[in-house]
Amino acid sequence: MVDISLTKSLRSTVATLNWVNDQSAAASQRLNTGVKVQTALDDPSTYMSAKSLSLHASTLDQFLERLDQGLGVIKAADNGMTSITDTIKTMKGVVTRAAASKSAFERADLVKEYNGLLDKIVDTAKDASYNGKNLLLGDGNDLTLYLSSDQNESVTIEAVDFTDLLNTLGLKKLDEGKLATYETKLTDGGSPAKPLNTTSKLVESPDYAVGDEISVKDADGNIVSMLKVTASTTAGDLVTAFSQADKGLRATLGSDGVLNVEAADKMTIDITRAADTVNSAGSPPSGSTAPLMVGMTPAVGSTQLTATGQYKVGDVISIRQGNTVHSLTVASGTTVDDLTNAFNIPSAGLSASLQASGAIKVDSTSAAFAIDKTSPYADLSTGTASAWVKRTDAEAAQQTVTDARHATEKHATNIGIGLTMLNSRSAYLGSFSSILGATAESMRASDKDEEAATLLALSTQQQLAISSFSITQTADNGILRLLGGGNS
Numbered sequence: 001m002v003d004i005s006l007t008k009s010l011r012s013t014v015a016t017l018n019w020v021n022d023q024s025a026a027a028s029q030r031l032n033t034g035v036k037v038q039t040a041l042d043d044p045s046t047y048m049s050a051k052s053l054s055l056h057a058s059t060l061d062q063f064l065e066r067l068d069q070g071l072g073v074i075k076a077a078d079n080g081m082t083s084i085t086d087t088i089k090t091m092k093g094v095v096t097r098a099a100a101s102k103s104a105f106e107r108a109d110l111v112k113e114y115n116g117l118l119d120k121i122v123d124t125a126k127d128a129s130y131n132g133k134n135l136l137l138g139d140g141n142d143l144t145l146y147l148s149s150d151q152n153e154s155v156t157i158e159a160v161d162f163t164d165l166l167n168t169l170g171l172k173k174l175d176e177g178k179l180a181t182y183e184t185k186l187t188d189g190g191s192p193a194k195p196l197n198t199t200s201k202l203v204e205s206p207d208y209a210v211g212d213e214i215s216v217k218d219a220d221g222n223i224v225s226m227l228k229v230t231a232s233t234t235a236g237d238l239v240t241a242f243s244q245a246d247k248g249l250r251a252t253l254g255s256d257g258v259l260n261v262e263a264a265d266k267m268t269i270d271i272t273r274a275a276d277t278v279n280s281a282g283s284p285p286s287g288s289t290a291p292l293m294v295g296m297t298p299a300v301g302s303t304q305l306t307a308t309g310q311y312k313v314g315d316v317i318s319i320r321q322g323n324t325v326h327s328l329t330v331a332s333g334t335t336v337d338d339l340t341n342a343f344n345i346p347s348a349g350l351s352a353s354l355q356a357s358g359a360i361k362v363d364s365t366s367a368a369f370a371i372d373k374t375s376p377y378a379d380l381s382t383g384t385a386s387a388w389v390k391r392t393d394a395e396a397a398q399q400t401v402t403d404a405r406h407a408t409e410k411h412a413t414n415i416g417i418g419l420t421m422l423n424s425r426s427a428y429l430g431s432f433s434s435i436l437g438a439t440a441e442s443m444r445a446s447d448k449d450e451e452a453a454t455l456l457a458l459s460t461q462q463q464l465a466i467s468s469f470s471i472t473q474t475a476d477n478g479i480l481r482l483l484g485g486g487n488s
Contacts, residue, residue: 070145077135080128081412088405091117095401098394104248104264108386111174125162136162169404180383182261195257198236211274219266263380276373285368291358298358301337316374321367
C-alpha cells in the first residue's frame with residue numbers, strides 16, 4: 001500500500017475545501033427549510049427556549065380542542081334555544097288569534113296548532129345534541145368546562161329539561177275536544193218528497209207546525225239558542241238558529257235538503273210541539289191532558305208512559321206557572337202514576353188526578369198553568385269541549401304563554417352568556433398559542449438574505465480554494481521536476 005503525502009499547503013487547501021463544502025451544505029439546508037437552529041448543537045440556549053415555547057403552545061392547543069368540544073355543546077343548545085324562542089313567539093300569535101276569534105270551532109283548530117307547536121319545542125330540544133351531550137335535556141347533561149390548562153378555573157352550565165314543558169315553562173298539552181254531529185233531511189213530505197232550501201217555509205215539512213219551539217241547550221241545561229216556528233219561519237231561519245259559532249254550534253243546509261249540525265261541546269236540541277201543550281182555562285184554572293191510551297183502552301196508573309205511544313224515553317213533561325214548577329223526564333219504567341204525582345204540587349196550589357178516560361186532570365187554586373212536552377230533537381252530547389271553547393279561556397292562556405316566553409329568554413340568556421364568555425376565552429387562548437408558536441419559530445428561523453449571502457461568500461471562497469489548490473499543486477510539480485532534472 002502506498003502512502004500519499006501532501007504538503008502542508010495542500011493539506012491546508014483541502015481542509016479549507018472540506019470546511020467550505022460543509023458550511024455550504026448547512027447554509028443551503030437553512031435556506032431551503034427556513035430553520036436556522038436545527039438541533040441543540042446549533043444553539044443550545046435558543047433551541048431549548050424555542051422548544052419550551054412550542055411545548056406550551058401544544059399544551060394550549062390540546063386544551064383548546066377540549067374547550068372547542070364544549071363550545072360545540074353550547075352552540076347546539078344556543079341554536080336550539082333560538083328555535084324554541086321563535087316557536088313560543090308563534091304560540092303567542094296563535095293564542096292571540098284564539099282570544100280574538102268569535103268561533104269556538106276556530107279556537108278548537110287553534111288548540112291543535114298550539115299542541116303541535118309544543119311538540120315542536122320538545123323535538124327541537126331533543127335535536128340540540130352535540131357529541132352525546134344536550135343542555136336542553138335536563139339531569140345528567142350539565143356541562144363543566146375548564147378555563148385554563150391547569151384546570152384551576154372552571155365554569156358549569158346547568159342543563160334545563162325542555163321536554164318537561166310543564167315544570168320548565170308552565171306549558172302543557174291542551175284538550176283538543178271532539179265535535180258532535182247530527183244530520184236530518186228536511187223535505188215537504190210530498191210524494192215524491194222535495195228537499196227544502198233556505199227560503200222554504202219550515203211548516204212545509206210535516207215535522208214542524210206553527211207554535212213549535214226548538215231550543216238548543218248546553219250540558220247545564222242553559223238555552224244556547226231558540227226558535228219559535230211561525231207561518232213565515234224558513235228553513236234558513238232554522239239554520240241561523242243553529243249557527244252560534246262563538247258558543248260552539250253551527251249548521252249547514254245542503255241542496256239535497258240535508259241539515260247538518262255540529263257542536264263543539266255537549267249540547268242537546270229539543271222541540272216543544274204546540275200540539276203537546278195544554279193551557280189551563282176557567283176560574284179557578286183547570287186543564288186536562290189528552291187521553292192516554294193503550295190501543296183502544298184507557299191507561300191506568302201502572303201503565304208505562306212509553307206504552308201509550310204518546311211519550312218516548314227522554315221526553316220532558318213540564319208544568320209551568322210562568323216559570324217551570326216541576327218536570328218529569330220519561331224513562332223506560334216511568335208510569336202514568338208517576339206523571340200524575342208530578343202534577344200534584346200542593347205548594348203551588350196544584351192537584352192532579354187520573355180520569356177514567358185516561359186523561360190527567362189538573363186543578364189550580366192559584367195561578368193559571370200550562371203543561372208541555374219537550375222531545376229530543378238531536379243528541380249532540382257526544383261532543384267534548386276544547387280547552388278554548390270559551391274565549392275567556394283563550395284570553396287567560398295569553399299570560400301563560402307570555403310567562404313561558406320570559407322563562408325561555410332567561411334560559412337562553414344564561415346559555416348565551418356562557419357561550420360569549422367561552423368564545424372570548426377560546427379566542428384569547430388560540431391567539432396566545434399562535435403567538436407562542438410564532439415566537440418559537442422566529443427564534444429558530446433563518447434569515448434567507450443572510451444565508452444567500454453566506455452561500456455566495458462560501459462559493460467564492462470555494463473557488464479561491466480550488467484556485468489555490470491548483471496553483472499549489474502546479475508549484476509542487478515544478479519543484480519535483482526541477483529536482484528530478486538535477487539528478488539526471
